Amino acid sequence: MNQCFKSGLAAVALSAFSLAEAGTAAFSNAFNPALSVILQGSVNSYSRDPDAYALPGFQLGGEAGPVPEGFTLDESEITASANVDHLFYAETTIGLHEDEDGTEVEIEQAFVQPLQLPVGLGGRFGRFYSGVGYLNRFHSHAWDFHDEPLVYRAFLGAQYRDDGVRLSWTAPSDLYVMLGGETLAGNRFPAGQSQSVTGEVQTLFAKIGGDVGMSHAWQAGISGLFADARDREGGGHGHGDADGAASAFSGDSDLLIAEVLWKWAPDGNPRQRNLILQGEYFYREERGDVMFAEAGNEALLDYDGEQQGWYAQVVYQFMPYWRAGVRYDWLESDNRLRISDPGGFTDPDEVLEESGFSDADGNPERWSLMLDWTPSEFSRVRAQYNRDESLPGVTDNQWSLQYIMSLGSHGAHEF
Amino acid sequence: MKHVIAVVISTLVLLPAAVPASVRVFSCEPEWASLVTELAGERADVFTATTPRQDPHYIQARPSLIAQLRNADLLVCTGAGLEAGWLPVLLRRAGNPRVQPGTERYIQAADHVPMLDVPQRLDRSEGDIHAEGNPHIQLDPRNIARVAKVVAERLAVIEPDHSDYYRSRLEDFQQRWQAAMQHWEQRAAPLRDMPIVVHHPSWTYFNHWLGLRQIATLEPRPGVAPGSRHLSQLLATLQETPALAVIRAPYQDAQASQWLASRTSIAMIEMPFTVGGNAQASDLFGLFEASIDLLLDAQR
Numbered sequence: 001m002n003q004c005f006k007s008g009l010a011a012v013a014l015s016a017f018s019l020a021e022a023g024t025a026a027f028s029n030a031f032n033p034a035l036s037v038i039l040q041g042s043v044n045s046y047s048r049d050p051d052a053y054a055l056p057g058f059q060l061g062g063e064a065g066p067v068p069e070g071f072t073l074d075e076s077e078i079t080a081s082a083n084v085d086h087l088f089y090a091e092t093t094i095g096l097h098e099d100e101d102g103t104e105v106e107i108e109q110a111f112v113q114p115l116q117l118p119v120g121l122g123g124r125f126g127r128f129y130s131g132v133g134y135l136n137r138f139h140s141h142a143w144d145f146h147d148e149p150l151v152y153r154a155f156l157g158a159q160y161r162d163d164g165v166r167l168s169w170t171a172p173s174d175l176y177v178m179l180g181g182e183t184l185a186g187n188r189f190p191a192g193q194s195q196s197v198t199g200e201v202q203t204l205f206a207k208i209g210g211d212v213g214m215s216h217a218w219q220a221g222i223s224g225l226f227a228d229a230r231d232r233e234g235g236g237h238g239h240g241d242a243d244g245a246a247s248a249f250s251g252d253s254d255l256l257i258a259e260v261l262w263k264w265a266p267d268g269n270p271r272q273r274n275l276i277l278q279g280e281y282f283y284r285e286e287r288g289d290v291m292f293a294e295a296g297n298e299a300l301l302d303y304d305g306e307q308q309g310w311y312a313q314v315v316y317q318f319m320p321y322w323r324a325g326v327r328y329d330w331l332e333s334d335n336r337l338r339i340s341d342p343g344g345f346t347d348p349d350e351v352l353e354e355s356g357f358s359d360a361d362g363n364p365e366r367w368s369l370m371l372d373w374t375p376s377e378f379s380r381v382r383a384q385y386n387r388d389e390s391l392p393g394v395t396d397n398q399w400s401l402q403y404i405m406s407l408g409s410h411g412a413h414e415f
Numbered sequence: 416m417k418h419v420i421a422v423v424i425s426t427l428v429l430l431p432a433a434v435p436a437s438v439r440v441f442s443c444e445p446e447w448a449s450l451v452t453e454l455a456g457e458r459a460d461v462f463t464a465t466t467p468r469q470d471p472h473y474i475q476a477r478p479s480l481i482a483q484l485r486n487a488d489l490l491v492c493t494g495a496g497l498e499a500g501w502l503p504v505l506l507r508r509a510g511n512p513r514v515q516p517g518t519e520r521y522i523q524a525a526d527h528v529p530m531l532d533v534p535q536r537l538d539r540s541e542g543d544i545h546a547e548g549n550p551h552i553q554l555d556p557r558n559i560a561r562v563a564k565v566v567a568e569r570l571a572v573i574e575p576d577h578s579d580y581y582r583s584r585l586e587d588f589q590q591r592w593q594a595a596m597q598h599w600e601q602r603a604a605p606l607r608d609m610p611i612v613v614h615h616p617s618w619t620y621f622n623h624w625l626g627l628r629q630i631a632t633l634e635p636r637p638g639v640a641p642g643s644r645h646l647s648q649l650l651a652t653l654q655e656t657p658a659l660a661v662i663r664a665p666y667q668d669a670q671a672s673q674w675l676a677s678r679t680s681i682a683m684i685e686m687p688f689t690v691g692g693n694a695q696a697s698d699l700f701g702l703f704e705a706s707i708d709l710l711l712d713a714q715r
Contacts, residue, residue: 083516086517089507113507115512115515116512116515117510117512118512119510120485120509120510120511121510122508122510168510169510170481170482170485170508170509170510171482171485172485172486173482174479174482174483175482176478176479176481176482177482178481207478208478209477209478209479209482210478210479210482211477211479214466214468217475217477217478217479218478219478263475263477267466267468267469267666268465268466268468268469269468269469269470269473269666270473270475271470271473271666271668272668320640320668321640375639376539376542376543376638376639377500377543378539410496410499410500411500412476412500412501412503412504413473413474413475413476413500413501413504414475414476414504415475415476415477415478
């Protein structure tokens with residue numbers, strides 16, 4: 001008993017000592033906020049001119065399109081995050097990238113998340129990646145392939161982020177059930193310009209997930225994105241036409257996404273080997289007007305589009321540090337396009353063709369193969385080949401070698 | 416279909432009410448789950464986020480873990496950066512303000528023990544090092560005693576009506592634990608100065624307690640997988656300074672140990688590392704018993 005008492009005292013003394021020490025030791029939050037810098041770059045080769053890239057039947061917006069040919073810095077990012085106080089967590093990502101006009105500085109994300117919401121509620125406000133779909137909320141450096149799936153390129157301008165508010169709720173069940181919704185300004189593709197206080201884009205999403213035994217984990221979800229587009233201009237990286245032609249869409253754009261994700265690792269230990277299966281299906285209806293302008297003429301088109309697409313991918317880590325992956329992309333558009341006011345144009349066929357909204361003969365599709373090497377949690381080098389048939393029947397052989405380097409605070413192991 | 420929907424809705428609505436009036440504990444590693452069970456008995460409903468076959472550094476924020484953390488009344492994890500990749504994500508996604516950092520329901524065991532291997536220099540070229548020190552604190556039983564005191568105190572804060580219950584269980588546990596420690600220290604006396612090779616510095620606290628001598632690691636740097644060049648150098652070193660055992664945790668790949676054991680007379684041991692790491696290590700007492708047994712066997 002005496003022995004017990006003494007060692008009890010020793011334990012008290014030691015724990016007091018270590019608590020005092022904790023104040024001075026270099027804990028990760030000694031850097032307040034946690035900072036990380038992501039450096040990405042690549043070298044790319046295309047058998048067709050990437051500046052002429054187009055996806056027939058789809059207006060390309062946002063950042064959509066292939067990265068430039070040759071050596072390029074894809075994007076450098078600086079992320080800072082911290083608990084602001086006992087009520088809020090905040091995170092911001094500043095992206096830097098170069099185009100013909102010089103270096104562009106962009107606030108990719110800047111959001112605040114309340115910490116004290118009760119009963120499983122979660123929230124977020126500011127600028128953030130929307131919670132629709134699976135891949136949308138991940139930064140490009142966390143993707144398993146160098147480029148976005150074609151559905152993201154065609155439907156979301158590569159990735160949809162906007163300014164607004166999110167509310168979500170996690171159910172108190174052993175099965176993971178999360179319901180959420182957002183209202184967003186609608187200043188970005190697939191919306192156009194924000195016109196109202198409540199925003200032009202509303203989203204809803206539901207996700208469920210769980211484990212099957214020790215070795216398998218899964219997640220499935222369904223999302224809707226309902227946009228009221230005003231003067232939505234195409235502005236992707238690849239501009240289909242260089243002679244100043246532009247089209248702008250105004251109307252309703254409603255998108256539904258179904259996602260599934262399945263991960264396998266023996267005994268739940270992914271270090272030696274693991275497998276990720278992932279797929280998403282997109283379905284969109286758009287209805288409204290397209291204003292097509294070229295050389296001072298403006299035509300008005302009546303547009304009613306129904307589009308769908310999907311991708312499926314598998315990534316296998318076959319030995320420590322090495323992963324290989326295959327991805328397949330497929331798109332289909334069924335657009336009804338009619339000239340309601342020719343506005344000075346004489347050749348209606350040319351207007352329909354150059355508006356960028358007319359269907360392809362056939363389906364855009366793409367096969368991708370990748371191999372990457374991840375020597376630590378902070379670096380990755382990846383080689384990728386795409387057999388790209390975004391223009392149906394025309395093959396573009398695309399090669400890329402890419403690096404991703406992460407400096408600073410420890411990255412998150414998101415599922 | 417209607418029936419299914421009704422079942423789903425009633426499950427979601429009724430589930431909180433169906434849980435008995437006890438403390439739901441989310442523990443990151445099995446050793447803390449076992450400790451909570453020792454201290455709370457049936458009053459705690461304990462969930463363990465990882466198994467002995469998983470490396471607690473490399474866990475993903477899986478949906479099942481978010482769902483469990485959503486309902487937790489108390490969180491007990493190692494800390495010291497061991498769960499840096501996944502626990503913050505879980506905490507942000509679970510929507511559970513009860514167990515956020517800074518609250519008394521958020522216990523990081525490493526905050527309450529003296530840390531070893533605190534690096535003087537922080538540089539990622541040295542591998543997966545932790546600014547706070549080596550996080551594998553559970554293999555020194557004196558640390559278990561320290562953390563037990565904190566866990567029992569917090570349980571009593573969460574359930575003030577049962578503080579006597581928790582106090583008496585802590586006293587009972589500490590008595591049994593002190594007795595077991597004396598017993599282990601006597602049994603393990605021959606292990607003092609025993610030279611060993613470890614896969615990863617997972618036994619630093621164990622060695623610190625019993626005086627084993629770690630002469631090399633299979634990993635060239637913490638968290639970096641053993642490569643052939645490092646292993647050949649290691650083989651040369653071991654011919655000069657022989658070791659008696661090469662030890663690894665259940666989640667660490669056996670290949671490097673096997674390679675070394677096949678070229679030397681060194682015994683290769685899969686240590687339990689945590690509760691459940693082998694059949695004998697079914698609780699905290701078994702964990703230390705089994706670890707000492709395996710090493711004494713290797714000495715014979």
